[in-house]
Amino acid sequence: MSNTVQEKTTLAAQPLAEPLPVHLRINGEDHRLQLRPWVSLLDALREYIGYTGTKKGCDHGQCGACTVLVDGVRINACMTLAVMRDGQEITTIEGLANGDKLHPLQAAFVEHDAFQCGYCTPGQICSAVGLIKEGRAKTRDDIRELMSGNICRCGAYTNIVDAIESVTGGTI
Amino acid sequence: MSSTNYVGKPVSRVDGYAKVTGQARYAVEHHVPNLLYGFIVNSAIAKGSVTTLDTSEALKVPGVVQVFTHKNTPSLAWFDRSYKDQDSVPGSPFRPLHSEKIRFSMQPIALVVAETFELARYASTLLKIEYKEESSSTNLSESLPQAHEAPKGKEGYMPPKSRGHAKKAFSAAPVKIQAEYIHGAEHHNPMEMHGSMAIYEKGGKLLVYDKTQGVANTQEYVKKVFGLSKDDVRVLSPYVGGAFGSGLRPQYQLFMAVLAALELKQSVKVSLTRQQMFSFGHRPKSLQRLALSAASDGTLQSIEHTCYSETSRFEDYTEVVVNWSGLLYQCANVELDYQLVKLDVYTPIDMRAPGAVTGIYALECAMDELAVALNIDPLDLRLRNYAPEDQNEKKPFSSKELRACYLQGAEKFGWNKRNKEPRSMREGNQLVGWGMASASWDAQQQKCAAKALLTPDGKLTVSSGTADIGTGTYTIMTQIAAETLGLPIEQVEFKLGDSSLPEAPLEGGSWTAVSVGSAVKATCEEVGQKLLKLAKKKKDSPLANAGAEDVVFENGYIILKKDPAAAVSILDIIRDEREDIEVESAAMPGMIDKLKYSFHSHSAVFAEVKVDEDLGTIHVTRVVSAIAGGRVLNPKTARSQILGAVVWGISMALQEDSVIDHNFGRFMNHNYAEYHVPVNADIQNIEVIFVEEEDDIINPLGAKGLGEIGIVGVAGAIANAVYHATGKRIRKLPIQLDNVLSEP
Numbered sequence: 070m071s072n073t074v075q076e077k078t079t080l081a082a083q084p085l086a087e088p089l090p091v092h093l094r095i096n097g098e099d100h101r102l103q104l105r106p107w108v109s110l111l112d113a114l115r116e117y118i119g120y121t122g123t124k125k126g127c128d129h130g131q132c133g134a135c136t137v138l139v140d141g142v143r144i145n146a147c148m149t150l151a152v153m154r155d156g157q158e159i160t161t162i163e164g165l166a167n168g169d170k171l172h173p174l175q176a177a178f179v180e181h182d183a184f185q186c187g188y189c190t191p192g193q194i195c196s197a198v199g200l201i202k203e204g205r206a207k208t209r210d211d212i213r214e215l216m217s218g219n220i221c222r223c224g225a226y227t228n229i230v231d232a233i234e235s236v237t238g239g240t241i
Numbered sequence: 242m243s244s245t246n247y248v249g250k251p252v253s254r255v256d257g258y259a260k261v262t263g264q265a266r267y268a269v270e271h272h273v274p275n276l277l278y279g280f281i282v283n284s285a286i287a288k289g290s291v292t293t294l295d296t297s298e299a300l301k302v303p304g305v306v307q308v309f310t311h312k313n314t315p316s317l318a319w320f321d322r323s324y325k326d327q328d329s330v331p332g333s334p335f336r337p338l339h340s341e342k343i344r345f346s347m348q349p350i351a352l353v354v355a356e357t358f359e360l361a362r363y364a365s366t367l368l369k370i371e372y373k374e375e376s377s378s379t380n381l382s383e384s385l386p387q388a389h390e391a392p393k394g395k396e397g398y399m400p401p402k403s404r405g406h407a408k409k410a411f412s413a414a415p416v417k418i419q420a421e422y423i424h425g426a427e428h429h430n431p432m433e434m435h436g437s438m439a440i441y442e443k444g445g446k447l448l449v450y451d452k453t454q455g456v457a458n459t460q461e462y463v464k465k466v467f468g469l470s471k472d473d474v475r476v477l478s479p480y481v482g483g484a485f486g487s488g489l490r491p492q493y494q495l496f497m498a499v500l501a502a503l504e505l506k507q508s509v510k511v512s513l514t515r516q517q518m519f520s521f522g523h524r525p526k527s528l529q530r531l532a533l534s535a536a537s538d539g540t541l542q543s544i545e546h547t548c549y550s551e552t553s554r555f556e557d558y559t560e561v562v563v564n565w566s567g568l569l570y571q572c573a574n575v576e577l578d579y580q581l582v583k584l585d586v587y588t589p590i591d592m593r594a595p596g597a598v599t600g601i602y603a604l605e606c607a608m609d610e611l612a613v614a615l616n617i618d619p620l621d622l623r624l625r626n627y628a629p630e631d632q633n634e635k636k637p638f639s640s641k642e643l644r645a646c647y648l649q650g651a652e653k654f655g656w657n658k659r660n661k662e663p664r665s666m667r668e669g670n671q672l673v674g675w676g677m678a679s680a681s682w683d684a685q686q687q688k689c690a691a692k693a694l695l696t697p698d699g700k701l702t703v704s705s706g707t708a709d710i711g712t713g714t715y716t717i718m719t720q721i722a723a724e725t726l727g728l729p730i731e732q733v734e735f736k737l738g739d740s741s742l743p744e745a746p747l748e749g750g751s752w753t754a755v756s757v758g759s760a761v762k763a764t765c766e767e768v769g770q771k772l773l774k775l776a777k778k779k780k781d782s783p784l785a786n787a788g789a790e791d792v793v794f795e796n797g798y799i800i801l802k803k804d805p806a807a808a809v810s811i812l813d814i815i816r817d818e819r820e821d822i823e824v825e826s827a828a829m830p831g832m833i834d835k836l837k838y839s840f841h842s843h844s845a846v847f848a849e850v851k852v853d854e855d856l857g858t859i860h861v862t863r864v865v866s867a868i869a870g871g872r873v874l875n876p877k878t879a880r881s882q883i884l885g886a887v888v889w890g891i892s893m894a895l896q897e898d899s900v901i902d903h904n905f906g907r908f909m910n911h912n913y914a915e916y917h918v919p920v921n922a923d924i925q926n927i928e929v930i931f932v933e934e935e936d937d938i939i940n941p942l943g944a945k946g947l948g949e950i951g952i953v954g955v956a957g958a959i960a961n962a963v964y965h966a967t968g969k970r971i972r973k974l975p976i977q978l979d980n981v982l983s984e985p
């Protein structure tokens with residue numbers, strides 16, 4: 070048995086949207102770029118500016134590896150276009166430490182061995198910063214639940230909770 | 242105790258700072274001028290051929306540079322052997338963009354190269370593709386009649402050996418069980434998707450960043466396939482965002498990036514999408530039949546274990562599945578059989594503890610069923626059939642502390658409070674179940690080389706072309722090097738993931754810590770000998786008459802054992818010398834011991850599940866994993882290895898499943914939303930015990946490697962706990978709520 074399958078009807082190349090001026094404020098620094106509107110915030114960071122600390126694990130809002138803070142709120146950078154964040158305050162993993170002094174969460178992640186390959190780690194840490202700011206996590210179970218938007222394929226979950234708890238002192 | 246005795250200490254990861262600050266750069270995170278982006282297009286059908294592949298619309302998009310397909314790919318290496326790699330299996334390796342033939346769903350059929358990622362991705366939607374589809378067969382259970390004997394030929398694969406008369410013993414035995422177990426295909430899905438950057442350098446040389454578990458393997462593959470010389474290709478892979486086996490063979494994005502860079506004479510980056518992470522090797526689906534029999538006191542009379550595993554049409558992927566049933570328990574009559582079934586899928590590839598997680602899951606569930614039939618406690622049954630030696634190989638173990646794992650694990654878990662009756666331990670509407678399983682894994686060592694450089698400023702740089710996929714290689718090697726030469730750890734740096742470094746084996750199989758560790762130790766010891774020689778030559782040296790056996794290297798000094806006051810500072814020696822000390826050396830497994838002994842790690846896993854009686858939801862509330870893995874080199878990273886492996890076991894037991902639609906021969910849940918892996922809320926209490934296990938036969942470090950042993954018994958223990966909670970014996974993985982609600 071055989072039959073012919075046509076995957077795509079003939080699509081024609083469309084004229085591309087022109088690049089737009091975008092002003093991204095990242096870790097306190099201004100970046101003025103010309104970006105086509107289809108560039109995600111994640112790709113703007115990684116490919117256009119060079120902040121590769123923010124990771125791409127799915128590009129579909131399913132893993133949390135791309136978590137950054139926008140005006141203090143944790144979001145998935147793959148699920149937002151760069152042009153939508155014009156002028157907003159963006160914090161990435163590169164912006165958490167104070168010079169050589171690690172952010173308490175960064176230090177706690179090292180101390181509690183809260184990662185293995187480290188690829189989910191920037192997203193986990195940014196997410197934890199956002200979590201603490203939200204003030205909703207009262208218990209260990211709350212932390213587990215509210216950190217569940219960040220997959221860790223290496224399975225460092227229990228150490229991630231330990232690390233966060235060590236910073237919050239058990240209660241937030 | 243000396244401060245430079247680092248081995249066995251919970252040293253924090255030396256690469257931790259880079260990883261928590263975002264400075265660690267993974268494969269596709271390097272910036273070079275004039276970089277092009279490749280986006281791969283995959284086949285919509287599982288079998289047949291591409292009849293039309295029209296790229297004209299895509300090429301009209303400004304910024305699109307080229308589209309590579311089977312029609313314009315230059316002729317490359319001709320013979321199969323050029324496409325073979327260090328983890329190849331018997332057969333003919335897949336060649337990307339080689340012909341119009343489609344052999345599996347999502348086969349890569351085109352690479353669109355453009356100035357930006359977005360342009361390449363957009364242009365990929367403009368290809369006009371037509372196929373002639375043939376009917377595909379991807380259904381393992383329906384294809385069993387076509388099964389064939391698994392061939393030899395893959396590194397590490399051992400055909401199973403039977404012994405005694407299992408069938409006869411089975412029919413004579415008073416207590417027996419027979420059962421069939423299935424688990425689905427799984428995809429590794431490391432967090433970092435596979436990606437490669439081929440950086441085109443002056444004179445046509447390539448610098449390749451690849452996500453790989455072996456830079457030498459990548460280099461060799463690129464060299465052979467594209468007809469380059471070794472000097473033309475350097476491969477780097479300093480950070481790997483997880484792999485779990487998926488980086489053991491060169492994946493097709495590497496081919497694509499190199500092809501485009503060489504053709505376009507420009508640097509090219511190609512990353513797979515999460516969807517495309519389901520388009521290459523996976524843990525094969527398998528169907529297993531077990532028959533066990535015992536005397537009424539529980540003594541095993543026979544074990545029969547048959548496994549049918551899927552493989553591709555073009556290669557025979559093999560793993561050690563059934564052999565474990567001849568190893569784990571004392572039994573005179575064992576019949577083992579391992580068969581492969583060719584299907585229209587990509588060739589499976591090793592995935593964390595390949596074979597053992599499959600075979601031991603089924604064996605341990607069958608043992609649980611036998612314990613029920615005998616009305617014996619499942620832990621008792623295992624203790625009664627404890628194997629003091631390896632009956633497969635008829636050799637003693639170099640060490641085996643499985644009994645201590647059973648006892649310490651049971652104690653910690655509180656196993657003696659278990660009520661044998663299923664459905665007897667409820668908490669409200671939660672049915673509580675306790676299950677256990679045993680596990681084993683090989684403890685191997687491979688040949689490995691390393692280099693050490695001690696400079697006059699007292700800095701020691703040790704290197705080997707191995708990988709750290711999250712396993713802690715950077716840290717452990719730094720500890721070993723620092724301790725061997727008695728230097729403060731801050732003065733020591735370990736480098737890896739570079740094909741210009743001394744060659745290391747593929748990072749896998751739990752042999753990295755001991756293989757690379759032994760090489761690092763041997764190399765640093767040679768540096769030590771050179772230092773001692775120099776120390777002896779010093780004027781009025783207190784070590785003038787000392788031999789290698791008479792001294793220790795500690796706290797920055799070479800110290801006379803008999804008289805610790807007689808010591809020479811290492812920094813002084815090297816400073817006075819004013820020249821680097823450089824040594825390259827290698828370590829090999831002890832061949833004679835290899836013939837005499839059997840080398841294995843072991844574990845006992847105890848799991849508690851809670852099953853909601855009304856909703857069928859299953860939660861693993863507690864796991865105790867007791868490990869006998871030789872000497873623990875770093876309890877902090879070792880514990881993390883086991884924690885992660887337990888998460889993998891929970892995932893295998895309850896969540897992970899690559900679901901194929903046989904009408905299309907396609908994995909349908911090919912993304913992170915539908916391919917479930919545990920999230921933080923799914924993981925509750927995990928306790929890890931390392932039992933004391935001394936082994937001075939296995940290798941100079943006394944270690945066994947811990948990457949795999951932690952996952953092996955977990956799915957079995959959970960499946961047995963689900964039975965204990967519900968009284969329902971679910972003989973397939975993953976076990977999901979509809980199974981506990983509906984099956985008898």
Ligand code: FES
Pocket residue numbers: 124125126127128129130131132133134135136145146147148
């Ligand atoms: S990359 Fe954004 S959620 Fe996965």
Ligand code: FES
Pocket residue numbers: 183184185186187188189190220221222223224225432482483711
């Ligand atoms: S540390 Fe590897 S995915 Fe989390």
